[in-house]
Amino acid sequence: MQQAAEQIGQLPLDVMAVTFQSAEVAGAYVEQTGWPWPMLVDTDRALYNAYAMGRGGIWAIWGPKSWWGFLKLILKGRRPRPPAGDVYQLGGDVLLDPSGGVKLHHVMRVPVDRPDVKSILDLVLA
Numbered sequence: 001m002q003q004a005a006e007q008i009g010q011l012p013l014d015v016m017a018v019t020f021q022s023a024e025v026a027g028a029y030v031e032q033t034g035w036p037w038p039m040l041v042d043t044d045r046a047l048y049n050a051y052a053m054g055r056g057g058i059w060a061i062w063g064p065k066s067w068w069g070f071l072k073l074i075l076k077g078r079r080p081r082p083p084a085g086d087v088y089q090l091g092g093d094v095l096l097d098p099s100g101g102v103k104l105h106h107v108m109r110v111p112v113d114r115p116d117v118k119s120i121l122d123l124v125l126a
Helices: 002-009 023-033 046-050 058-062 064-075 117-125
Strands: 017-019 039-041 092-096 102-107
Touching (some): 002 117, 017 023, 058 064, 092 117, 102 117
16 A cells, blocks of 8 residues: 555545554554554454454464465565564455445455555545
8 A cells, every 4th residue: 555655645535554453563563664544543353343354263374375475575575574463363455435335345364365456446436
């Protein structure tokens, strides 16, 4: 997302990240990475639960799909961050329209299972 921050900034779109980490960990992440959007701290995981973003099993987290995904990121020049906190908690992507309707609800199956930014922006512009 951050690679497309300038393009996203020109769209009628608000971006927010949600983390289950503490406010201190979230603040450090924002500071270290330059994350440009608001970060909501959801330590009780109410939003995670509301959008059915559960915990992955050992195979999902440490299996070949995860390692292959991390290798592809590395080959693209991205540097995966070391895990912190609950490495088994999976996330996802949710895109809401202005009326609150869900346009995209993607729940990760492995830690690197994310729709690409272009697909998300295509939905925004549709």
